[in-house]
Amino acid sequence: MVLVNEDVVRQAAAAVPDPELPMVTIEDLGILRDVMVSPGGRVAITITPTYSGCPAMEAIAADIREAVKTRGATAVVVRTELAPAWTTEWITAEGRRKLAEAGIAPPEPVGEASRSGVRARSGPVQVTISPRCPQCGSPRTRLVSRFGSTACKALYACGACGEPFDHFKAL
Amino acid sequence: MSGAPTAQLPPVAQYALRLGDDALILAQRLGEWAANAPELEEDVALTNIALDLLGQARVLLTHAGKIEAAGRTEDDFAFLRDERDFVNVQLVEQPNGDFAQTIARQLFFAAYQGLLYERLADSADPTIAGVAGKAIKEVDYHEDHAAGWTRRLGDGTEESHRRMQAGVDRLWPYVDELFLTDQLEQELVAEGIAVDGSTLRKEWHKRVSSVLEEATLAAPESSWIAPGGGRRGVHTEAFGYLLAEMQHLHRSHQGARW
Numbered sequence: 001m002v003l004v005n006e007d008v009v010r011q012a013a014a015a016v017p018d019p020e021l022p023m024v025t026i027e028d029l030g031i032l033r034d035v036m037v038s039p040g041g042r043v044a045i046t047i048t049p050t051y052s053g054c055p056a057m058e059a060i061a062a063d064i065r066e067a068v069k070t071r072g073a074t075a076v077v078v079r080t081e082l083a084p085a086w087t088t089e090w091i092t093a094e095g096r097r098k099l100a101e102a103g104i105a106p107p108e109p110v111g112e113a114s115r116s117g118v119r120a121r122s123g124p125v126q127v128t129i130s131p132r133c134p135q136c137g138s139p140r141t142r143l144v145s146r147f148g149s150t151a152c153k154a155l156y157a158c159g160a161c162g163e164p165f166d167h168f169k170a171l
Numbered sequence: 172m173s174g175a176p177t178a179q180l181p182p183v184a185q186y187a188l189r190l191g192d193d194a195l196i197l198a199q200r201l202g203e204w205a206a207n208a209p210e211l212e213e214d215v216a217l218t219n220i221a222l223d224l225l226g227q228a229r230v231l232l233t234h235a236g237k238i239e240a241a242g243r244t245e246d247d248f249a250f251l252r253d254e255r256d257f258v259n260v261q262l263v264e265q266p267n268g269d270f271a272q273t274i275a276r277q278l279f280f281a282a283y284q285g286l287l288y289e290r291l292a293d294s295a296d297p298t299i300a301g302v303a304g305k306a307i308k309e310v311d312y313h314e315d316h317a318a319g320w321t322r323r324l325g326d327g328t329e330e331s332h333r334r335m336q337a338g339v340d341r342l343w344p345y346v347d348e349l350f351l352t353d354q355l356e357q358e359l360v361a362e363g364i365a366v367d368g369s370t371l372r373k374e375w376h377k378r379v380s381s382v383l384e385e386a387t388l389a390a391p392e393s394s395w396i397a398p399g400g401g402r403r404g405v406h407t408e409a410f411g412y413l414l415a416e417m418q419h420l421h422r423s424h425q426g427a428r429w
Contacts (some may be wrong), residue, residue, distance in 0.1 A: 052306050053226025082230065085308070110343035146312055147216035155212065157187065171308050 002043040003071045012067045013045055019059045020150050023102040023126050026060060030090025041074040048086045048109060051171070052150040104165040105131035105156065131167045133158035141165075174243050177256040177404065182355050183296060184238040186365055188248065189402055190291075190299070191231030192259035195249060197280060198224035199417050200267055209270050216316060216321075217273070223309045227302050234298045254411055255404035261397060264410040268338065271324055271331070275338035277317035282378045283349045285310045286371045295363035315317035320381045325386025332387065338408040340391050341382065344352065348399035349375070 013035055014027035026032045026047065034046040045064055048059050066078050088107035091099075096106035108129060131139040136163040138160030146169070148155040153166040177188055201221035208214035232245040236373040262280055267273045288310060291303035324335040352360075360364035383389060399405075421427065 048224070049305070051223060051226065052230075052302070052309060053222035053224070055222065081299070082305045085301075086306040087308075145212035145216055146316055147212070147219040149215070151219055169312075 004037050004043070004074075006035070006037040008071050009037055009043055009068055009073060010035040013064050016060065016063045016067050019056045019063070019106070021102075022092075023098050024095045026064075028092050028095030029099060030086060030092070030095075030105070031060065037073075041072060043068050043073040043076045044079065045076065046079045048081050050086050054151055056150075060122045063149050069108070088168065093170070099168055100134050103134050103165055104153070105134045105165060107168045107170040110170050131156065133161060133163070133164055135163050136161040173251045174239065174241050174247070177252070177258055180235065181238050182359055183364060185230045185355060186359055187235040187238070187296075187299065189258045190302070191228045191235065191382050192257050193263050193280075193284070194224040194231065195228035196257070196274075196413065197263040197276075198222070198228060199413060200263065200265075201273075203267055204273070213270070220277070220313050220316070221423040223313070227306050230298065230302050241326060246421065250418045254406055254414055257406065257410070257414070258402050258404060260345070260401040261399065261407050261410075262342065262347050262349065264401075264406060264413055265342060265345060266409045268341065270320075271334040271338035272341055273338075274317050274320045275335070275342045277313065278321050278379065278382060279342055279346055279349075281310055281314035282375055283371065285314050286374055286378075287368075288348055289315065289364055290366040290371075294365070295324075299364065313368040321382050321387065321388070322386045325383070335386065336388050339388055339428045340394070343391050344397040347396045348401060351402070353398055353402060 014025060014032055016022055016032075018029055018031070019027060021029070026091050029050065031047050031050065032045070033048050034044075036044045045068070047060060047064070057080060061080075064078050065076045066118070075099075087110060089110055091107065099106045108131065130139060130143070131158075132139050133141050136158060138158055140159040141156050142159060144155040144157050144164065146154045148166050152168055152171070153171045155164065156162045156167050177185060180188070198221040201217045201224070205214060208217055228249075229245050235248060236243040236245065260267040262276060265272075265276055267276075285307065288303035288307045292300055292307060294300040294303065321335060324331040326332070327335075350368045352367050352369045356365050356367065360367045380390065388400040397407075
């Protein structure tokens with residue numbers, strides 16, 4: 001009988017990169033929610049989507065199965081759980097650092113986000129805090145579109161260095 | 172596989188289909204903008220919104236199938252039901268028209284869905300609560316996107332104002348249906364599962380009126396009101412064409428997979 005070590009399985013699952021943001025792992029993003037290993041070597045892993053329609057979820061589930069099987073798991077089930085809803089607050093400090101390094105402005109804390117409290121907003125005035133340019137660090141940036149190359153990103157342009165960049169939207 | 176008519180399904184399955192069909196059909200409509208939007212950023216925005224909605228629809232249609240317990244999958248519900256078994260509101264099936272008309276439809280629907288999901292996040296049905304709780308922040312972005320364009324077009328040039336107002340006028344008759352309630356909904360309200368649509372009307376008007384006002388637009392003072400009936404499977408002429416496009420591949424090649 002092959003002994004399956006829970007820590008080894010967890011590490012294998014945690015190291016799976018996000019297919020659309022390969023510089024960060026699913027653990028960095030807070031997508032990996034739970035890893036359980038039964039005595040017989042059956043593994044149950046729970047993940048949560050960043051966005052309702054995130055097309056990367058199926059690829060992530062397949063990548064996890066692949067990664068865990070090589071660690072001796074006899075059966076792998078990957079479950080998707082919606083509640084509690086994922087938030088950018090779950091992105092680790094390490095994840096934020098890697099995003100910034102790759103030129104993606106990490107999300108601001110949800111409490112300070114320009115969209116914070118939108119449900120409760122009382123007037124038409126919305127204060128917008130622009131993210132700093134990940135290339136030159138300038139705060140003089142401008143929103144081009146709230147919807148970017150993936151569901152989780154918005155497109156910005158920097159007024160100082162002139163470069164466009166992606167911003168991981170606070171959610 | 173095709174199955175029982177929607178009206179014969181357990182109440183919670185019917186309710187999940189109402190929510191899921193709203194999202195699915197609007198996603199299909201927004202998808203029509205792929206490669207057709209006025210600028211690349213909008214192409215990406217409208218299809219991103221479609222993707223969010225499709226994600227909601229997939230969970231809700233799957234949920235309906237589990238409750239029915241007859242083996243139907245999300246694909247069976249999306250591709251093998253006929254028109255009369257779809258229970259979305261008529262607003263979401265209205266043709267895209269020009270960009271302004273699409274934006275008016277987005278504003279009206281996102282304002283409604285946001286208010287609805289805010290309440291459904293506390294639903295006694297954990298799957299419905301999960302979908303609503305997950306999607307609510309996404310819907311905020313949808314509403315904000317539509318409100319931004321409504322202001323920009325309404326308070327823009329003479330031509331953009333005229334077309335934005337025309338979009339509002341064109342979709343306005345389909346607003347009333349959002350707030351109609353019926354016996355099925357009331358039964359589920361009593362169980363803490365559903366939200367009484369009529370209780371959202373006042374707040375919806377407040378939200379939408381404030382956007383229209385900032386945009387120098389107005390809701391039509393007198394307008395005919397569409398008789399509705401989407402929740403009973405009654406749809407407008409445009410819907411059959413939408414279904415034909417959405418379903419033809421699946422029906423022509425049964426069992427085809429990506």
